[in-house]
Amino acid sequence: AQSxxxxxxxxxxxxxxxxxxGCNYSYGGTVNLFWYVQYPGQHLQLLLKYFSGDPLxxxxxxxxxxxxxxxxxxxxxxxxxQWSDTAEYFCAVNTNMFSGGYNKLIFGAxxxxxxxx
Amino acid sequence: NAGVTQTPKFRVLKTGQSMTxxxxxxxxxxxxxxxxxxPGMGLRLIHYSVxxxxxxxxxxxxxxxxSRLKKQNFLLxxxxxAPSQTSVYFCxxxxxxxxxxxxxxxxxxxxx
Numbered sequence: 239a240q241s242x243x244x245x246x247x248x249x250x251x252x253x254x255x256x257x258x259x260g261c262n263y264s265y266g267g268t269v270n271l272f273w274y275v276q277y278p279g280q281h282l283q284l285l286l287k288y289f290s291g292d293p294l295x296x297x298x299x300x301x302x303x304x305x306x307x308x309x310x311x312x313x314x315x316x317x318x319x320q321w322s323d324t325a326e327y328f329c330a331v332n333t334n335m336f337s338g339g340y341n342k343l344i345f346g347a348x349x350x351x352x353x354x355x
Numbered sequence: 356n357a358g359v360t361q362t363p364k365f366r367v368l369k370t371g372q373s374m375t376x377x378x379x380x381x382x383x384x385x386x387x388x389x390x391x392x393x394p395g396m397g398l399r400l401i402h403y404s405v406x407x408x409x410x411x412x413x414x415x416x417x418x419x420x421x422s423r424l425k426k427q428n429f430l431l432x433x434x435x436x437a438p439s440q441t442s443v444y445f446c447x448x449x450x451x452x453x454x455x456x457x458x459x460x461x462x463x464x465x466x467x
Contacts, residue, residue: 247395270453281359281445282398282458289453328397332453342413343388343456345397 242331244346251319251353259314259349261329271312272330272343273303282328288312299323324353357381359459361446367465368436376431376462378446386449387429388413388456389421391442398445404429405451436466 245260263269273285286297293305303314312329329346359380368374378387385406390398390413400413404423418440420432429448433440443463447456 242397244397272455274458281460282447284455284457287455330398342400342403343398344414345390345399347395347397 242329242344242346244327244329244349246349247347249349249351251351253321253353253355254318255353257314257316257319257323257351259327259329259351261312261314261346263310263312263329263331263344265331265333265344267333269331269333271303271305272332273297273301273312273314274328274330274345275325276328276348277325285314285327319351319353321353321355324351326350359446359448359457361444361459361462363462364460365463367467368433369467370437372436373432373434374436374464375433376444376446376464378429378431378448378459379427380429380446380448380457381427382448382457383426384448384457385426385451386456387423388447388449389419389429389431390445390447391415391440392445392461393442401431401444436464438466440464441466 243262271288274282275285276282288295288305296302327349330343362377388403389401392398399415402421404410407426410421422430443461445461446459449456
């Protein structure tokens with residue numbers, strides 16, 4: 239089935255540790271890729287996005303993600319996490335393969351990140 | 356510029372009751388969406404709209420209806436609430452094309 243998979247459901251890190259969250263998708267065609275973050279009690283905010291061009295994209299708060307087309311992956315990274323990065327992270331994809339065009343985002347199940355001081 | 360707003364923030368319903376969730380955006384976006392968020396399942400699209408007067412089904416439309424009478428508003432209705440509809444509901448909007456979506460603060464609905 240076509241899907242967006244986030245392999246880590248819960249991640250616990252200490253401050254200053256490096257972070258990598260996996261995201262794989264199984265859609266063909268042209269894809270647009272997003273990472274959203276949801277801080278406790280808040281709504282989803284865009285962290286970064288990839289539409290085309292340089293497959294290494296940089297987002298807010300020191301996050302970056304790399305699009306590897308051959309692996310259908312868009313992993314999120316941060317070299318050194320902070321306690322304030324505690325949140326739930328969602329990978330999302332839209333693609334021209336959906337009826338109705340590009341406007342439907344399919345989300346992964348999310349990864350809960352807890353950063354301990 | 357308030358972005359995307361949702362009312363109410365919280366609601367408790369009894370099985371069989373009806374209610375309407377209101378979403379409003381002030382960014383002049385053409386597209387609007389309703390999602391539900393359940394633990395371990397991410398966000399799933401219920402219905403969406405590509406313009407005033409239009410609506411379309413998403414991934415999980417059963418038990419919900421929507422209306423987009425004004426460009427800035429997108430209403431989600433539950434005609435006969437069921438416990439399976441206990442969830443957090445998010446509204447979002449976007450410009451035309453493959454752009455990011457902007458989300459509202461969510462409505463936590465509990466159906467007993």
